[in-house]
Amino acid sequence: MGTANFVLFGVCAFFALAGAVTTVAAQRPLRAAVALLVNIISLAGLYLTLSAHLLAAIQLLVYAGAVVVLFIFVIMLIGPAAEVKGKGEGLPGRTLAIAIMTMVTGTIAFSLVDAAGNWLALRSNPDFGTVEALGAELYSRALVPFEIVSITLLVAIVGAVAIARHRTEGEITEAKAVHAKAVEVREEAKAEAEAAAKATA
Amino acid sequence: MEITLGTFLALGAILFGIGAIGFLVRRNVLIQLMSIELMLNAVNVVLVAVNRYHPDNHAGQIFAFFVIAVAAAEAAVGLAIVIGLFRLKKSVSAADANLMKH
């Protein structure tokens, strides 16, 4: 593996990180979705340097072609409300979360950089990562999990439809009633708590 | 400079960390879902890289394959829930998804 590989890795890794940071940091969801797309395409490139050709293709097809498009659909569907204006609440919690995750990630990443060996000296399997070899293994050793995944997808489809479909009139009334009841109960509880606080005071 | 397994593992860890921070910090459910996708992708990078280090079989790649499939399913259901939330609350803020609160 030569310089080309190294360059490819460098470029892909940079865009992957940049895309990830942008995804997380973007205020507008559409921008985040595009950054996610960049991240996903970069990862596909990284898969190529790892001899995972089929996986790179699938990454593009499924993630870039389906998942990100789905995200964009939803963002479009929701419209301007898809953007949540930050109110700056929960700042201590956010700071704590960032601190913890940075510490954990940093420790792991810096531990890992030198930890494991270099595979370039290893013998390489010429079939490794090819569509034939991966397909053969997928349909022999991993056949049962593969079939189970297909069922998972089916369930997901049904679930998505069930959740997202339009409600009938009756269902809407019922849902609204439930919602109203929940709000009412909460108000009551709040009123009670206030009354109790007043009483103790 | 050689690219080693460690480089990929570190990259995966950082991507995962970014995704986790995004999930924890952002209030926008859509971006939280994207953060989850980021984390899943980070795991995939690690799986594929370790597989490259043990090239006798394709267990890592196959696992990554399954992760992609499950991620797609997760995105579909998750986005459906987002739509449901939006219908109910006219908002996609996680802070508004509080009907189950005591």
Next chain:
Amino acid sequence: MNIEQALPWIIGLPLAGAIMNGLAGRFANRRLVAFVAVGSVLGSFGIACNAFYDLMVMKADGTGEVISTTLWEWFSIHIPGLTGFREIPVNISLVFDSLSGLMVLVITGIGSLIHIYSLGYMSEEKSYARFFTYLNLFTASMLILVLGSSFPVLFVGWEGVGLCSYLLIGFWYENTAYAEAGKKAFIANRIGDFGVIIGMFILVGAAGSFEFSAINAAAPGMATPLNFGGLAIGSIATVGGLFLFLGCTGKSAQIPLFVWLPDAMAGPTPVSALIHAATMVTAGVYLCCRLSPVFMQSAVLLSTIAIIGACTAFLAATVAVVQNEMKKILAYSTVSQLGFMFAAVGVGAMTAGFFHVFTHAFFKACLFLGAGSVMHAVHAHGDADIRKLGGLKKWMPITRWTFLLACLAIAGVPPFSGFFSKDEILLGAAEVAMHETMIPSAVGWFVFVVLFLAATMTAFYMFRLYFLTFTGDYRSAKKKAAASDEEDEEDEEHDEEEAHDEHDDHGYSPHPHESEWPMALPLVVLGAGSVVVGFLGLPHLLGEEWVWWGHWLEPSITNLQMAGEDHIPAYVAMAAGTIAMLIGVVGAAVAYRDKNEDKTTGKIPKPIREFFFDKWRVDELYEATILRGSRALGVLAGWLDKTFVDTMLTGATAKGVQLLGWASTRIQVGRVHAYGLAIAIGLGVMSWYVLYPHAEVAFEVDDQNATYVATRGLGYEYRWDVDSDGTYDVPAQPVRVRIDIKDDASPQELFQVVNVVRAALASDGLRPADRTALGHPVGLRSEKVYELAPPPALLENLLAGLERLEILDGVEVLPDPHGEVFDETVTVQHAYDEDSYVGYALLIGQLRGEPRELRATESGTQFDVADLGQRWRASEEDATPPAFKQVEGGVEIRPNGAMVRVGNEVRSEPFVLGPGESANVGSSPVRVVPVARVTVQVRNAFGNVDTHSEEVTLMNSGGRVRVAQNAGGAR
């Protein structure tokens, strides 16, 4: 089918009958129910007769004394014996010997008659099938009781008859008083059953077996004291026997648990006849006979039984004299007669006692059935007041004559059966009184005199009952007003108090009638039996060839041994019995024959009469003491429960849980991000655990090897220091082989390299882990340079193989970059190499369990006195325990005047014990063993390191240190 196989069916038939009637009886018609119930017991009686005949033949031929069969192993238990724990099986096995054979004949024979009688007596009963279900179940339980060859089987029957007794006493459970009577019987029996269980455990623990045969065989050893937590509380036979006797007092209605039997008359009359006269109540006597060798081991036990039996006989007889209801009189008579039997057991005349069981079964069953017949005739429900009867001989000839025969028998009129059996009991008491035996002769005198009085009263009250019932005029035929005038005022009061449902203003049916054949037939048979069965046990007076009973029971029952040969002549006892009988019968005849009112008992001073009538106020005594005491205990427990448990324990816990729940609601904020944060924190903790390794060592040391195992973890590498030198050991395999293949190697030549590597792979003794280290030869196809990490055992083979090839640019042995890497498991042989150890420890033998380890220190330590047994001191004054400390080349032991021996040589000066050498300090063996320090360092995939050290005692050179069982030695 031989008789062993038929034996289970003696029990099985009534049991099957009970199951059939119990499950389907309510749907079947009465005839079928009756057929199943009576047929099963009759069938059982048939098998029993057959078995009894076979047993007689066997005994006559001298081919055997028992018929026994084992059905299956029920369970087995571990019990501590003299030599450690033993597995003792408990078999469901049945024994039909001379003792249980007779009992089985009584149970099934009289049981059959009473079943037949019940056909008539219960013919108007609603719960016909239920009655016969219980009755059959009772028969089966009683048969299990007597046929069981071991304690647990007997206990099943014992509980079974108790249950059936409860069910049948409370048969008319709609009547609260009857249900209460059933409960009373059950509870009194529970107290006794507790005694049976304790007694069973004591005897079984002593004998090491549940089988009666084994317990009886072990009886001579049971005179030894029972060690109860260091406290000797009498011999095994005394304590175990007294507990068993407590059970007998419950089941057989003796003082102090007799109170239930009179109340048990609430049950239907056939039940009273079968259970509370003929069979169940004699189970206690049966148990004593069954375990007679054990009972014969303790004079205290026998005296207790004799005195209690005699007292019960007397007490119950006094009560019977003043009672006015037929079944009440018969009930107290039963208690009294059971007292006779136990008195016989107590004076060691077991055979006589059991003979009385046998004869009593006949005449008492006959009396009860006769009473039932009378009640049936006059339509008295529950019980019949003899003051309202009289002159029934006119209407009921069969009942009258059989009743008279039975009365003659129980009164002891020669030559009826009761005469012979009662005479044997009196003889037994007289023998004890006159002879040198283990039982004090005063006990014998007491028993004799009291039984004489009781026998007198027996004759009196039985004929009082007979005369008032069957002679004179029928008093219920008159008007109520006339009858009322004749009655004493006090009696009237008692009548109202006692006979709750009996207060019958109009008397009984004015037209009594003789019973029909199902009731009359059993009466006739039993009446005949009352006359003749006595001849089975003719006294020795007539010559040995006439004495069938004693010889028949010889193998099963052990009687008291008399010192001298000169037995007193039997006619002394006979004369006494006859005198008692004459006084009683003549007295009763004078007082009551053809009299229409009871004036005689009214002449007894009122306080005494009432005292007797209220059965000596024992119930009231129990009420005042035991019941009130337990109620007070209950109140106390309730108060404790409320204040302590409910308020302090439960209340505080509930408050705590409430608080926790409140705290949890604070955490449940309902914001997704808060939950995410919680996950993040958990992730951080888990990451810390994964990122930082944890070195721990488990070790196992045997005589030759020490094996150390480090805790495994993800991606761990291990470095070991097992020789205590403070530096990590260098492993034996710090090499890798680099194979450099020529650029122009042909496929054939490459194949040769592959073959060499494959050959190495195929070598024996290669573990899967080694294979991975060696690599896989397939990869050689495209790589020019190849590195292998072969295990040392294969290295030479591999190199030799590769050298023969000419296609290689070179084979190079490389130092392994991970040089100090070991497996997580290291096994080393430990030998006595001074450099490998950091010190010594003493292994001190323990009486139980593993030896104790004491690490020797430079500064010195004293032995723990508890380790050294009782005799570590050389003299009484010496109080300094021996000490030891670590020195060059071993452990120095300073005896300080204690008993310290090396071999047989006693050491009084300090001396050094080298590794592997042993000595005796006090009564404990000690051995010096080396201690190694083991260090393991683990490094995980992230390069983080953790180190752990452990001191390990190496137990080499010859076996464990353990104190022999007898070395404790102090006692």
